[in-house]
Amino acid sequence: MISPIPADKALVVIRGRGRVSALGFNPMPVDAAVSPFTTHATGVPVAAAPLVTEAALAELRRSTPAFRQLDRTVLLALLAARQAATHAGWRALHNQPLIPNQQQSADNLAVSIGSSRGATGRLEEFHAEFLAEGAVSAVASPLTTLGNVASWVAFDAGSTGGTALSHSSTCSSAFQALGNATAWLRAGMATRFLAGGAEAPLTSFTLAQMQAIGIYSPLAAAAWPCRPGAGRPSTFVLGEGAAVFALEKVSRADLATEPPTRPVFLLEGVGFGFEAIGSKTGLSPEGQHFQQAIRQVLGQAGVSPAEVDAVVLHSPGTPAGDAAERAALHAVFGEHLPPLLSNKWLLGHTLGASAALSLDFALHILETQQWPAVPFATDLAVPTLQPIRRILVNAAGFGGNAASALVSVLNK
Known part of the structure; x- marks a missing residue:
């Protein structure tokens, strides 16, 4: 039985969520008997986005000229954030701005996104360009800062007055983002948040870093190479993806008047x-x-x-x-x-x-x-x-x- 939350305590509700991963846009595999892992060009197993996601990423790049230069991490965050906002009823279609109403408007929407490494692919590309040519593009810095993940999500969501926060604490980065969002909501500094995490680390250099630590799985892609709780050998395998949540602060009284159309999730x-x-x-x-x-x-x-x-x-x-x-x-x-x-x-x-x-x-x-x-x-x-x-x-x-x-x- 869930313990009662005091009536005077603000509730942080997860109104919607979106995700993208090696399972595409699904939360669970279509066929749990088939390993979703593939073999990277370097020969190691990885959990890479499938073809349906690649098609969505290509379409997203084409949709807006500014998106064509964005890192894969940013694009994954955009796909997940659009799902979350749509699932929450904050936007009718992916290419439309957020829907304002009497209580909520785009100018009080905030964004908080965590990423361990941020624009990994673009950073490595710009560095290779510098080594080869001795010069670097003027857009290298703004496209590789960690903050560019959250700021592009805020731009795409139509936020006009909310904050865009970025967090990096390696593999707990997304919860740093959610923790900050929860604190802002409870403090009344925002009424809605898009918060979560995004990462596209499947580059040869990043994979080599994980192998250098000595933790990478020796198992083949088809043999379920990532095995939590299975003991030795170490079976760490890198994957890419993003998940974003649409958060609101509400009172229990407000929730009591809502029609029970679907489960109400509390971020306690x-x-x-x-x-x-x-x-x-x-x-x-x-x-x-x-x-x-x-x-x-x-x-x-x-x-x-x-x-x-x-x-x-x-x-x-x-x-x-x-x-x-x-x-x-x-x-x-x-x-x-x-x-x-x-x-x-x-x-x-x-x-x-x-x-x-x-x-x-x-x-x-x-x-x-x-x-x-x-x-x-x-x-x-x-x-x-x-x-x-x-x-x-x-x-x-x-x-x-x-x-x-x-x-x-x-x-x-």
């Missing part, structure tokens, strides 16, 4: 943790940063561990990282953990977009009460008949940072 809070350790790619065996983030978000929501029905793990398939997260969960929940879930075996690790795509996965489970069974030995849960009403979602990144979000379905 976003918590953060940090552990100062010497290795920027390491973490403590106890997952101290995870423990801090989980306890903080449970405290924000006024929820006990027993009231959490499932956990969507960060779990990237690295033995040390997977074990530390589970140690943190045992420290908070005790020996009897809620069902452990993950979508990285379907999407790979999308770096700064991963937390947002994990949250989208959680919302799909809350809505359908279903998820596909994992085709390899792991501790991830199989589908259950036990109702799932509240889900904890974890994320963590290099540098000792972690973040956790808590989402639930509201009983009106």
